[in-house]
Amino acid sequence: MTANDLNTKIFPNWCPGCGNFGIWAAFKNAAVAQNWDNTNTVIVAGIGCHSHIINFVNLTAFEGLHGRALPVATGIKLANHKLNVFVFTGDGDCLGEGGNHFIHACRRNINLTILLHDNAVYGLTTGQTSPTSPCSYTSRSTPGGNIDSPLNPIALAIASGATFVARAYSTDIKSLSQILIDANNHDGLAVVDIMQPCVTFNKDYTHNFFQTSSYQLGEDYDPTNKIKALEKSFEWAGDNSKIPLGIIYKENRPSYESQLPQLKNGPLVSVPATKRDISSLFRV
Amino acid sequence: MNKIYSIKVAGAAGQGIKSTGAKLAKFVSGHGLNVYNYHEYPSLIRGGHNTVQTMFSLDPVNSPIQKLDVLVAFNQESIDLHLSELNPEGILIYDEKMEAPKIESGIKIFPAPLSEIEKGFEAIKKIVVDNLLNNLDMSRDNNKIVITGAEAIGSAAIAAGLQFSAIYPMSPISGILDHIAKYQEKYGYLYKQPEDEIAAINMCIGASFAGARAMTATSGGGFCLMTEGYGLAGITETPIVIILGMRPGPATGLPTWNEQGDLQFVLNAHQGDFPRIVLAAGDSEEAFNLTLIAFNLAERYTCPVVVLVDKNICEHEQSFKPFEYAKYQIETPNRRLPGTGIHFVANSDEHDDEGFSTESAQIRVTQMKKRMDKLEVCAKNDMPSPQLVGPALADLTIVSWGSCKGAILDAMQSFPNVNFLHLTWFSPFPAQAVGEILAKAKNILAIEQNYSGQMTRLIREKTGIEIKNKLLKYDGRMFYREEIEEAINVSLRAAAKQSL
Numbered sequence: 001m002t003a004n005d006l007n008t009k010i011f012p013n014w015c016p017g018c019g020n021f022g023i024w025a026a027f028k029n030a031a032v033a034q035n036w037d038n039t040n041t042v043i044v045a046g047i048g049c050h051s052h053i054i055n056f057v058n059l060t061a062f063e064g065l066h067g068r069a070l071p072v073a074t075g076i077k078l079a080n081h082k083l084n085v086f087v088f089t090g091d092g093d094c095l096g097e098g099g100n101h102f103i104h105a106c107r108r109n110i111n112l113t114i115l116l117h118d119n120a121v122y123g124l125t126t127g128q129t130s131p132t133s134p135c136s137y138t139s140r141s142t143p144g145g146n147i148d149s150p151l152n153p154i155a156l157a158i159a160s161g162a163t164f165v166a167r168a169y170s171t172d173i174k175s176l177s178q179i180l181i182d183a184n185n186h187d188g189l190a191v192v193d194i195m196q197p198c199v200t201f202n203k204d205y206t207h208n209f210f211q212t213s214s215y216q217l218g219e220d221y222d223p224t225n226k227i228k229a230l231e232k233s234f235e236w237a238g239d240n241s242k243i244p245l246g247i248i249y250k251e252n253r254p255s256y257e258s259q260l261p262q263l264k265n266g267p268l269v270s271v272p273a274t275k276r277d278i279s280s281l282f283r284v
Numbered sequence: 285m286n287k288i289y290s291i292k293v294a295g296a297a298g299q300g301i302k303s304t305g306a307k308l309a310k311f312v313s314g315h316g317l318n319v320y321n322y323h324e325y326p327s328l329i330r331g332g333h334n335t336v337q338t339m340f341s342l343d344p345v346n347s348p349i350q351k352l353d354v355l356v357a358f359n360q361e362s363i364d365l366h367l368s369e370l371n372p373e374g375i376l377i378y379d380e381k382m383e384a385p386k387i388e389s390g391i392k393i394f395p396a397p398l399s400e401i402e403k404g405f406e407a408i409k410k411i412v413v414d415n416l417l418n419n420l421d422m423s424r425d426n427n428k429i430v431i432t433g434a435e436a437i438g439s440a441a442i443a444a445g446l447q448f449s450a451i452y453p454m455s456p457i458s459g460i461l462d463h464i465a466k467y468q469e470k471y472g473y474l475y476k477q478p479e480d481e482i483a484a485i486n487m488c489i490g491a492s493f494a495g496a497r498a499m500t501a502t503s504g505g506g507f508c509l510m511t512e513g514y515g516l517a518g519i520t521e522t523p524i525v526i527i528l529g530m531r532p533g534p535a536t537g538l539p540t541w542n543e544q545g546d547l548q549f550v551l552n553a554h555q556g557d558f559p560r561i562v563l564a565a566g567d568s569e570e571a572f573n574l575t576l577i578a579f580n581l582a583e584r585y586t587c588p589v590v591v592l593v594d595k596n597i598c599e600h601e602q603s604f605k606p607f608e609y610a611k612y613q614i615e616t617p618n619r620r621l622p623g624t625g626i627h628f629v630a631n632s633d634e635h636d637d638e639g640f641s642t643e644s645a646q647i648r649v650t651q652m653k654k655r656m657d658k659l660e661v662c663a664k665n666d667m668p669s670p671q672l673v674g675p676a677l678a679d680l681t682i683v684s685w686g687s688c689k690g691a692i693l694d695a696m697q698s699f700p701n702v703n704f705l706h707l708t709w710f711s712p713f714p715a716q717a718v719g720e721i722l723a724k725a726k727n728i729l730a731i732e733q734n735y736s737g738q739m740t741r742l743i744r745e746k747t748g749i750e751i752k753n754k755l756l757k758y759d760g761r762m763f764y765r766e767e768i769e770e771a772i773n774v775s776l777r778a779a780a781k782q783s784l
Contacts (some may be wrong), residue, residue: 006768008640009426009506009640010640036622037625038622038624038625038626038627039623039624039625040622040623042494042622044490047632052641054629054631054641055640055641057628059627060622060623060628060629061629061630061631061632061639062493062520062629062630062632063629063631063632063633063641064486064489064516064632065486065512065513065516065632068482068483068486068512068513068516069486070486071478071482071483071490071491072484072486072487072490072493073490073491074476074487074491075448075450075486075487075488075490075491075492075493075494075496075498075623076490076493076494077489077494078448078476078488078491078515078707079447079474079490079491079492079494079498080494080495080496080622080623081497082623083494083622083623098480100479100480101479101483104478104479104483114739157573191674202459205392207452214667217293230767240731246741260474261472262468262472262473263474264327268447268448268472268473268491268496269447269494269495269621271472272616273444273445273446273447273496273497273614273616274445274614275441275444275445275609275612275613275614276443276445276471277443278439278442278443278609279606281435281439281467281605282429282431282439282607
């Protein structure tokens with residue numbers, strides 16, 4: 001399998017220069033390297049510019065409702081836990097409409113990989129402030145500047161109980177591919193916050209901004225220390241600081257599905273539904 | 285006609301009222317009697333006034349009656365509130381720790397150690413057997429089960445091959461959740477408690493997409509949150525069973541009481557048109573049967589199937605012959621599943637056959653027709669004729685649905701000239717059959733537990749027949765047999781007067 005085999009009859013209709021192209025390429029490269037195909041993989045998306053990816057990758061997909069990719073993915077994983085389940089979501093999708101599902105998915109530690117397309121703006125609705133937009137950000141919905149504090153997806157994921165939390169930059173395709181592979185191999189909930197530019201509607205978070213304001217975490221960084229990881233998650237671009245990229249937090253904790261006795265002998269759907277004798281349930 | 289006995293157990297929440305009532309029901313059923321238990325309680329865990337009224341008879345009994353043979357009072361409030369319901373020759377059992385009530389009438393008074401649940405129940409049993417049931421043959425064999433609708437629905441789902449369920453707790457369907465969660469390891473399916481009803485329905489859709497037989501349950505308020513997932517199942521053609529246990533709305537409404545106010549909501553919820561199958565049960569046995577059918581219909585038509593029940597059905601114990609499901613066969617999935625090597629997309633956007641998003645006018649029309657045709661096929665192949673109970677020709681035809689059924693059947697015992705059209709299919713709707721029955725009816729009385737006559741409106745929409753004579757109740761309380769008898773008498777008198 002090559003990356004081209006994963007293309008479909010539809011070529012991506014994202015804006016030229018959109019960060020989604022990098023995520024698309026990185027995901028396909030990881031899929032080729034790991035043999036993610038239609039026998040073993042499902043992709044799930046919410047609604048937003050990100051969700052169009054289901055039309056551009058030749059893998060069985062479920063495109064759900066805005067904000068609701070995670071519960072759909074949870075249902076898929078619990079019904080057939082042998083599948084690799086990737087959740088494509090956006091900053092508005094995952095942290096606005098779907099915020100409740102995000103924190104609960106994190107604490108459950110279900111073995112899903114979340115690709116959070118984070119461009120800090122609502123692109124598909126032509127440019128409104130999102131949950132990760134910075135303060136003072138001006139947009140169609142905040143013409144006087146954003147007064148809400150932005151959410152920190154990394155800190156939120158760690159605090160909520162996610163066991164693999166990473167940040168990547170969409171245009172660094174090689175690093176992103178490797179992080180996606182590591183995230184999928186992790187037994188538990190993996191969140192990859194992918195910083196990406198919206199070339200049409202976000203003039204603050206540009207390619208140039210991400211490239212000059214971020215750095216890769218080195219070998220000396222220990223991602224298993226939760227408090228240090230939380231501290232690291234609050235580092236952001238400033239006069240004397242930059243945005244850390246890489247695996248920020250990693251913890252070994254049993255995944256949700258590994259603790260279910262009903263799944264010990266294989267996926268729920270590996271045995272066809274059968275009629276059951278319930279006579280012992282009737283109280284006489 | 286045999287006597288209907290009626291015992292009310294009353295006291296504060298947390299005093300063991302519910303369990304005493306449940307034990308009484310099992311006790312009398314154990315001696316071959318038919319039993320119906322009616323629960324009234326506020327939305328509180330401790331304190332607040334609770335009652336369980338146990339009706340039993342050698343004849344079928346499906347609803348409460350207004351008068352009591354026995355009042356078991358766990359506190360003074362229970363005497364203050366319910367003494368007037370007691371028959372003049374009735375029995376009052378009170379907690380021996382209370383001051384002995386001073387009552388000047390033919391009522392017999394007994395103290396009992398009610399604060400000790402087991403001892404108290406034994407004392408109640410002895411008083412009732414010695415003083416009320418002394419002429420009744422108690423040596424009969426029991427061939428009945430005593431079951432709530434919640435247990436019936438949960439058991440039906442298990443029998444029907446349930447593989448995945450996600451249910452957020454809410455009155456009156458929490459009993460379904462409890463039942464399903466309890467037996468998951470025994471039967472090998474999975475119950476997952478979701479963070480909200482939105483997650484509940486989306487988890488079930490995901491599991492069903494992956495090939496699992498999936499069911500959720502909620503009440504009207506939770507269904508408000510499920511509304512977006514309802515249509516998602518419709519456009520992605522994902523089978524899913526939704527149990528909707530109705531209670532009075534809007535908003536929090538009367539959380540622990542009864543209403544049938546969600547029919548029009550379920551028939552119309554979500555934007556746009558998509559096929560939805562909507563069934564409604566009148567008692568626990570129907571709830572059992574319709575739940576079994578719902579799983580197969582969902583799989584056959586790859587669409588959401590709603591089974592409407594109400595608080596009375598979900599929470600009231602009733603005796604039945606053990607439910608029959610020997611002939612039930614599981615509909616095997618005939619659809620694309622993930623992980624099988626083929627590519628397809630389940631898409632909330634309009635899509636082509638493979639599932640790719642498209643805005644093509646032609647494909648849109650084809651897909652809409654393909655989805656909506658399911659209802660017509662279902663109506664033709666699966667929808668039974670509605671039940672007309674009683675004589676084919678009658679002076680009065682009652683039309684109703686849901687748990688009103690019990691009180692109507694009981695009241696009809698006194699009226700051989702009344703028949704009853706009990707509706708259980710609402711989408712698709714048996715418009716022709718209902719229209720023909722009602723066109724032949726001499727006089728019609730519609731009975732519903734909601735303010736606006738939601739079934740009556742649907743009948744008019746589907747058949748053109750406007751029913752003006754309606755008995756509508758929306759105070760949260762159950763219909764008593766006597767209320768239906770009175771409504772029948774009023775209807776028959778009005779009809780007689782008109783024909784003069």
